Amino acid sequence: MTGSADRGFLMHHFHYHNDELYCERVPLRELAARVGTPCYVYSHATLLHHFTVFDSAFEGVPHLTCFSVKANSNLAVLRLFGSLGGGVDIVSGGELYRARQAGIAPDKIVYSGVGKTLEEIDYALRENILMFNIESTQELEAINARAAAFGCRARIALRVNPDVDPNTHPYISTGMKKNKFGIEIDSAVKAYERARSLDHVEVVGVDCHIGSQLTEISPFVDALKRLRLLIEKLEAVGITIQYLDLGGGLGIVYDQEAPPEPREYARAILRELKGMHCTLIFEPGRVIVGNAGVLLARVLYTKRTQSKSFIITDTAMNDLIRPSLYGSYHQVQPLRRQSRESHIVDVVGPICESGDFIAKDRGLPMVESGDFLAVMSAGAYGFTMSSNYNSRPRAAEVLVKDDRYFVIRRRETWDDLIQCETIPAFLSSDKQPA
Numbered sequence: 001m002t003g004s005a006d007r008g009f010l011m012h013h014f015h016y017h018n019d020e021l022y023c024e025r026v027p028l029r030e031l032a033a034r035v036g037t038p039c040y041v042y043s044h045a046t047l048l049h050h051f052t053v054f055d056s057a058f059e060g061v062p063h064l065t066c067f068s069v070k071a072n073s074n075l076a077v078l079r080l081f082g083s084l085g086g087g088v089d090i091v092s093g094g095e096l097y098r099a100r101q102a103g104i105a106p107d108k109i110v111y112s113g114v115g116k117t118l119e120e121i122d123y124a125l126r127e128n129i130l131m132f133n134i135e136s137t138q139e140l141e142a143i144n145a146r147a148a149a150f151g152c153r154a155r156i157a158l159r160v161n162p163d164v165d166p167n168t169h170p171y172i173s174t175g176m177k178k179n180k181f182g183i184e185i186d187s188a189v190k191a192y193e194r195a196r197s198l199d200h201v202e203v204v205g206v207d208c209h210i211g212s213q214l215t216e217i218s219p220f221v222d223a224l225k226r227l228r229l230l231i232e233k234l235e236a237v238g239i240t241i242q243y244l245d246l247g248g249g250l251g252i253v254y255d256q257e258a259p260p261e262p263r264e265y266a267r268a269i270l271r272e273l274k275g276m277h278c279t280l281i282f283e284p285g286r287v288i289v290g291n292a293g294v295l296l297a298r299v300l301y302t303k304r305t306q307s308k309s310f311i312i313t314d315t316a317m318n319d320l321i322r323p324s325l326y327g328s329y330h331q332v333q334p335l336r337r338q339s340r341e342s343h344i345v346d347v348v349g350p351i352c353e354s355g356d357f358i359a360k361d362r363g364l365p366m367v368e369s370g371d372f373l374a375v376m377s378a379g380a381y382g383f384t385m386s387s388n389y390n391s392r393p394r395a396a397e398v399l400v401k402d403d404r405y406f407v408i409r410r411r412e413t414w415d416d417l418i419q420c421e422t423i424p425a426f427l428s429s430d431k432q433p434a
């Protein structure tokens with residue numbers, strides 16, 4: 001494919017041709033005009049490429065790549081990874097339902113999360129998933145009790161908190177002592193011994209996930225060293241570990257980051273694992289889908305106040321909350337490049353919050369009402385974190401393959417917004433309220 005963005009692995013299939021931004025061979029301005037905005041667009045070739053590069057980095061080593069559903073949970077996206085031999089990492093019953101609807105086999109599903117409800121545990125037991133990643137001793141007891149009620153044994157790993165600093169945004173660091181995730185590594189052996197004594201769990205794994213958008217390898221290696229020590233301690237007390245789940249967290253390029261490529265990540269990990277015989281499980285999310293998607297927006301108005309210039313788009317924080325929530329950077333590009341003067345602007349949405357922005361103090365060419373913009377690298381934690389705030393219907397999602405596109409989630413309607421609501425009878429007559 002020509003004109004793909006370079007930087008090795010992080011190449012993607014969004015590029016300009018005659019000053020028009022394309023996804024693969026589809027001009028995005030045409031797509032935006034047909035499908036409307038806001039609209040998420042994913043590149044099939046990029047998704048395929050990223051999954052394959054990650055998965056094949058561990059070729060020859062027993063492993064399972066379990067895509068993290070919360071990064072992008074569209075059924076078509078899940079189905080694609082399933083068709084490539086991937087499994088999934090889920091964090092809720094809803095994600096389990098999605099994964100099953102997308103055809104992911106239960107023996108390729110691992111279930112993480114600090115707050116699994118009994119209903120969710122029962123569902124996962126009925127489906128007979130590969131492994132529960134348990135995050136507390138109370139959860140261990142709860143899963144044992146539910147498995148006893150079903151007369152089965154739940155395969156489990158304990159999610160261990162290795163207390164390493166991933167040097168990422170505090171909201172997305174998960175493997176430090178102060179975080180709510182996992183079981184402290186110092187008490188892990190005791191927790192494993194307790195697990196072994198229970199009749200309805202089968203200890204099969206050790207799990208960790210230290211954070212997201214990591215741009216260095218060393219925190220992964222530090223965590224792994226600690227897990228390796230733990231696995232050796234467990235061996236010494238007669239507990240054999242079959243699966244080593246290293247979670248996700250590999251970062252991508254949004255701006256100036258230089259994250260390691262999956263191959264470097266794999267090399268560092270495999271070096272640490274010499275002599276071990278576990279099957280590896282990975283839970284990558286962002287690195288697979290982040291740069292495979294963009295969010296299309298239409299310019300509604302532009303305005304200039306005494307201190308600032310604004311581009312007001314039809315796309316807002318309810319569509320993409322990462323800038324508001326984490327101060328994340330997303331590149332913004334016009335769908336049609338023109339030789340226009342550049343100026344410093346905030347790109348904002350229509351929502352009644354000052355935190356409603358897509359980009360701040362950005363040098364962008366002048367745009368006019370009706371122009372289209374692409375918010376780049378929006379394939380991960382984009383649509384999945386979107387909401388109906390301000391009663392805005394959620395965006396459409398589109399999958400592009402070569403010169404064709406497929407709407408894989410239709411835009412919500414105003415009717416969709418009120419579908420789950422009822423007015424109780426005492427309010428529904430035409431009587432005046434008492």
Ligand SMILES: *Cc1c(COP(=O)(O)O)cnc(C)c1O
Binds near residue numbers: 070091285286
């Ligand atoms: C969010 C999450 C992931 C995926 O993280 P990325 O940074 O998107 O790779 C993997 N495992 C668990 C347990 C998670 O919570």
